[in-house]
Amino acid sequence: MSQRPQTRDPELTRARILDAAEALFVEQGFSAVKLSELARAAEVTKSLIHHHFGSKEQLWESVKNRAFERYFTAQMAMLEEAGEPDAALLRSSVEAYFHFLRDNPDVVRLFAWTHLEGDNHCGELDNQLVGAGAEWVRQAQWRGLLRQDVNPTHVIAVFVMTCTQWFEAKCHHEHWPGMGSDEAFLEDFLKIFMEGVVPRG
Amino acid sequence: MSQRPQTRDPELTRARILDAAEALFVEQGFSAVKLSELARAAEVTKSLIHHHFGSKEQLWESVKNRAFERYFTAQMAMLEEAGEPDAALLRSSVEAYFHFLRDNPDVVRLFAWTHLEGDNHCGELDNQLVGAGAEWVRQAQWRGLLRQDVNPTHVIAVFVMTCTQWFEAKCHHEHWPGMGSDEAFLEDFLKIFMEGVVPRG
DNA sequence: AGCGGTATTGACCGGCCGGCCAGTTAACAT
DNA sequence: ATGTTAACTGGCCGGCCGGTCAATACCGCT
Structure with a gap:
């Protein structure tokens, strides 16, 4: 010992x-x-x-606080690196978010636990992030780079939720017949998503 | 008493x-x-x-078995009602799945718990469902009704995961700025998803 | 050197957890 | 009627849970 x-x-x-x-x-x-x-x-x-x-409960709170702070600063850093809003940047943002979750499985599980607890712990931080993301989409819509008949927040939500669920429910669908790798799925999701959000040609 | x-x-x-x-x-x-x-x-x-x-553990297994059986039969019934594969039917399938989850919150939470436990309990049943759904998409692709450059299983996965996460993480995103109601989100998701899966015009 | 504060320890506690068992009672076949 | 089986009960148990507390060891300050 x-x-x-x-x-x-x-x-x-x-x-x-x-x-x-x-x-x-x-x-x-x-x-x-x-x-x-x-x-x-x-x-x-x-x-x-x-x-x-x-107490055990306060410790759990501290753990969540620390982890969400890490998540938040990482996301904010990514957001600030983003430049002029356009479709290509949306694509690379989705890729970045997907890869962040892949590389931070703890964050994914932490989200899942808090969802089940009905804990909206990271509320304010997340509102900032989503607000900034939605504003970014809105600007791209004004410029005619993205279709204008969808709620910008919903655009963010669709890709965030798909990426999140991909990793949260990995054990569930990883054995589905015909299911591909992380990258193959991301590729197909981006095909569908990007085609769905650009203005109709 | x-x-x-x-x-x-x-x-x-x-x-x-x-x-x-x-x-x-x-x-x-x-x-x-x-x-x-x-x-x-x-x-x-x-x-x-x-x-x-x-034991407590065996009881938990029994609970999961019963609930997943219910889920499975409900989904199978919906699948068998489906007729000729085409885009309109895909849309109504997504709507049906979304509303099923909305009306069965227990199923949603059960999925979430099993995901966190790494439990692939409903594996075989789900493989059948997903396999049938993917086959259905494949037929639509053959007929030129859906774009052919995406994995059929991924098409199923995208809408299943989006719907699931919408309800699993409700407490998380329901207060996001600009977020709409269940129906408003479904509407926007369908706009993006359907536009993304039909062949490019 | 001496002192105050706090980081750290180990012994301890009341409570309750999941599980067990001996015994009782209802259902049913003969 | 009677014997068998299984549903059901109340009481109990060993163990361990989260939490407390008095005592100790170490650090910074003067």
Whole structure:
């Protein structure tokens, strides 16, 4: 049994607890996680968890806060990189979002858990993101680059939900007959989506 | 306290337990449900639950089996009603699926729980459904009624996943700025989807 | 050096969880 | 009537859950 370092580092301890908690909560869900298990995983005592976070529930809140903050800043960064709105940029935004979810499965599962809890925790942050995305679509519509008879928020919603569900329900449809790889599906989705949002020729 | 009827009816008892269990599991998830609570809700003793179902886990399996069977037969009935494949029928199939989910929120949550558990429980049944749907799309493609450069299974997947996520993540996006009602979203999704799957004119 | 504060520990607690079992009662076949 | 089977009950149990608390170890400040 390797001894813990003698020096104290409360921030590192908090981070270790948060990391272990995120892994377990994301894997098993809030009520299935046992504090004893979590303490073992984080290599701290149970009491220390209570000392730093108060209760299991507050810890769960902290985990969600931290993860959503990460999600939000990543998305905002992507959004700010975007330049002039046009169809090609919409396509690459969808690709970027899809690949972000692929590379961050924890975020996907966290969303799923909060959906089931009816938790709209990341509400304000998300409203900002969606608002910015919708505004972006609206500008492209004004310029005649996207069809104008659809609600811009719905355009965002369609691709966000398709990408999200692709990864949330992976275990469900990955064995469907004829189903392709991540990239093959994205390719076909983009064919349908892009053809559906450009103005009718 | 109303007395239970003196006559015995094991099937009714089983059904009562299954009903109560479905309600609780769907609401709270497997590990958050307590057998004592379930017994109270079903108006039976805890022992009786074990007598009929063995364990909490087996009960959860039974609940899922029953619910997925219902889902499967409903979907199969809808599929068999479908006639000649064409674009209009695809549209009405999407509408039917969307409204089915709207009217069966338990099914939606059940799917979400099983996704998080990595449970591919309804695998075989679903493969049949998806296979039939994809075959239907393939025929429409042969006849030139749908574009031929997309995987038929992906066409099914796109609309199934969008509809599913719309209801699974309702609490998440229902407050997004500019988001419309169920029907308004379905309308816009269909505009995009249908325009995306018909052959380019 | 001495002190205050807090990070950290381990022992402990009340409560309740899922599950079990011995016993009772209704249904039914003969 | 009587024996058999299975539905049903109440009481109980071992274990572990989240949480508490007094005691200790370490750090920063003066």
